[in-house]
Amino acid sequence: MIYPLQTLYKRDTNGNIREWTVEYMGPVGAGIRTISGIKDGNLVTSKWKMTEGKNFGKANATTAFEQAHKEANALWDKRLEKEYFRDEANVDTYDKFKPQLAHDYTKRPQPSGISQPKLDGIRCIARKNGLFTRAGKEITTCPHIEIALKDFFAVYPNITLDGELYNHKLKANFNKITSLVRKVKPNEEELLETMDLVEYHVYDCFDSWNPDRTFLDRIGNLPNLIHHAKIVHVPTEVCDDQEALDKLYSEYTEDGFEGQMVRNDTPYDNKRSKNLLKRKEFITDEFDVVEVLEGKGNWAGYAKHFELELGDGRTFRSGVRGQQAVLKDLLEQEVKPTWVTCRYFELSPDGVPRFPVVIDWGVGVRND
Missing domain, CATH: 3.30.470.30 (DNA ligase/mRNA capping enzyme)
Structure with missing residues (x-):
């Protein structure tokens, strides 16, 4: 028996509407083939490509028929990525839009720009x-x-x-x-x-x-x-200097965002652009815990900061990332963490982490 998947359509460079269909057959004599060409014209039907089962004896084993179904769907998905549409009426609506892509901020640093959190x-x-x-x-x-x-x-x-x-x-x-x-x-x-x-x-x-x-x-x-x-x-702020960019970068990471996007006030580039930079730079290290500190206002009743100890005995304060339920439990639990993993931007001239955020914690000796 032959099973066709939904026919797809596109407009070619000569203005014609092309259609494309993939079929699979089985369960006896399993295989796949395609039928394609100009709509209402002479369509070309490929020869059957016979399929074989895979991974015999394993949990992910497939029969020849299952493999034909799988390969037909994979081909269909790839066509959708090449400007084909399920609905013929949409063939003229997608015009190869290419989104603006970012360069790495560390390779093209700039001291000012328009800042957004990186999602x-x-x-x-x-x-x-x-x-x-x-x-x-x-x-x-x-x-x-x-x-x-x-x-x-x-x-x-x-x-x-x-x-x-x-x-x-x-x-x-x-x-x-x-x-x-x-x-x-x-x-x-x-x-x-x-x-x-x-x-x-x-x-x-x-x-x-x-x-x-x-x-x-x-x-x-x-x-x-x-x-x-x-x-x-997405929140957007203009930063006139490096300090402003760094401050927002710290706030984003403390709030659980992946990093920072830095933009220039320029036209949209439909390509990878020097006017869009992604910033995701940090150092991770472990520190001993001095104290877990409660927040204020809306954060009352939740752990909001850690007091941490440097190797020379000095202390510094770090924000902490986590869901509110977790931070509430962290503050209330009798046995407080003894160590944390802290992510930060860099060390200050005095050797203190800048813009630190605690991302993990535990009690005793870390064993993972």
């Missing part, structure tokens, strides 16, 4: 016709984000939003986000969980009607145009 999410390009990965693959697991942006794109079809699918509450559980977003065929329960957990954090945009707009001009009015609980506008 550890899944890059997502949002357009009037859907959501896409940085490689152009359609994201179909977040229809709630598309709905949230529908009214915006109805008025501003010229804007492409650039951001990440993310939730800062899950900053310590990146795999949860990826497992939800990258589902091939999510069921209703999984889609509901995705709707509950996954937000779209916007940090830039591109205006196809005015591609020379600079960064601050592009994003300046977005918070006034998009109001939705699942759309988060």
Whole structure:
């Protein structure tokens, strides 16, 4: 029996609509083949590529038929990454948008710029016709984000939003986000969980009607145009000197962000750009604990800082990263940590860690 997967479509360089279908057959005589060509023209059918089972005797063993199904789906996924669409009506809507990519800040340091926290999410390009990965693959697991942006794109079809699918509450559980977003065929329960957990954090945009707009001009009015609980506008601050950049870098890492993005106020570059820098530089070391310190105000009742001891007996104070429930338990537990792993930017001239953040702790001798 032959099983076709959904036909995909694209517009070629000559203006023709091309269609592409992959089929697999089995269970007897398992294999795959493709059927492709200009729509309503003479389609070319490839020869069957016969498949064989793999990993016999192991937990991940597959039959020849299962392998055919697996390989057909893999080919189908790759086509989606090459500007093919499920819906023929969309073939003219995706115009090879290439997102701006970052260079390493440590290799191109600059003493000022526009600062944003660096997220550890899944890059997502949002357009009037859907959501896409940085490689152009359609994201179909977040229809709630598309709905949230529908009214915006109805008025501003010229804007492409650039951001990440993310939730800062899950900053310590990146795999949860990826497992939800990258589902091939999510069921209703999984889609509901995705709707509950996954937000779209916007940090830039591109205006196809005015591609020379600079960064601050592009994003300046977005918070006034998009109001939705699942759309988060990434905090953005202008830093006039290195001290300001370093201060924000420290705050980001203490708050659990991956690092810092440093931008220049320039037009959007559809390539890896010297005007966008990613900063994720730190040193990790272990220190003995002198005291666990309670926070103030909204942080009353939670561990907020550690007093730590240097090798020469001097002490310094460090922030601590963790979920509030964990920090509440840390303050209340009778046996306090005796050691911590601390991440910091660099040592001051006096040998004290700058912008330290405790990322792990324990009692006794560390054995991992």
